[in-house]
Each structure stands twice: as C-alpha cells, then as structure tokens.
Amino acid sequence: MRSAKLLLSALTQGLFALACLALVVMLGSYVLEVVLRYLFNAPTRWSSDVVSYAMLCSVAFALPAVTRDGGHVAITSLLDGLATGRRVMAIRTLAWVSAFTCLAAVVLLGSQATAQWRGSIETVAAVSIPKWWLSAAVALGLIGAAGHFIQHALAPVAAALGGEREL
Numbered sequence: 001m002r003s004a005k006l007l008l009s010a011l012t013q014g015l016f017a018l019a020c021l022a023l024v025v026m027l028g029s030y031v032l033e034v035v036l037r038y039l040f041n042a043p044t045r046w047s048s049d050v051v052s053y054a055m056l057c058s059v060a061f062a063l064p065a066v067t068r069d070g071g072h073v074a075i076t077s078l079l080d081g082l083a084t085g086r087r088v089m090a091i092r093t094l095a096w097v098s099a100f101t102c103l104a105a106v107v108l109l110g111s112q113a114t115a116q117w118r119g120s121i122e123t124v125a126a127v128s129i130p131k132w133w134l135s136a137a138v139a140l141g142l143i144g145a146a147g148h149f150i151q152h153a154l155a156p157v158a159a160a161l162g163g164e165r166e167l
Helices: 002-039 047-069 084-118 131-154
Strands: none
Touching: 002 047, 002 131, 047 131, 084 131
C-alpha cells in the first residue's frame, strides 16, 4: 500500500511538472507568434496547434494534483447540512463514484487510442500528430485522478471531512 502511494505521488509530481512545462510552451509559442507576426510580418503556421496540444497536456497532467489537493469545484451545501457520519459516508461514496468514472473514461480512451494507433489517425492541423498521443495524455491524467479519489475514499475521517491529508 505504501509503495502504491509513493508511485501515485511520483506520478502526480511528474505530471504536474509536465503540466507546468506545457504552460511554458504555450506562453513561448504565443510570444513567438506575436513577435514574428507583428514585428517581422512572418506569422507561424504551427503556433496555434502547439498551443492547443500544450493546453490539453497542461489540463490533463495537472488533474491528479488538483484532485489530490481537493482543488476541484464543489457545491457542498447539501454535504454541509448532513450529520458527520452521513457526511463522511457521502464524501467516501462520491470519491468512489468519481474514481470509477475516471477509470471508465480511461477504458474508453484506451480503446479509442488503440483504434487511433491501428488506423494511423492523426489530428487535422497544420502540425499533425498521432491522435493516440492526445488520448493517452488524457488517460494518464485520469488514472492519476482516479488514484487520488481512491485515496480520498480510504482516508481517515478527519481527511474525509477536509482536514489534513497525507500527501
């Protein structure tokens, strides 16, 4: 169990670093596009494609860290009105449902990525890349998120109620 937590933590940290790198790539592409377009009258063909791919990677790869930290949007008025025992049960149930939803999406993305790989399907863009790369990136982020939802579901009562979580 401890090694699974360490693996999930390493995956989350690595993906978050890649998400940050993707943001840097996005910024650099935008700045380069603006400079080349308006100062040298030489716009790029590829910058919007690179920004799109980097945006997908940034969101997908940041997802496990956001899930770990409970940084997602939540409307908690119903949960806040429940007694402590019922609130813990509801939070754990929501965590399990979220984990299984993420894993179901991973299975769907995996089947699509396999079909995209077999069919050599590429994106329709000035800079085409294999579509399975994008599907795999989203699946990887969802796997990390599912792992953190499972950790939330198994967390001690204080953590389930929003207290300290073991990272």
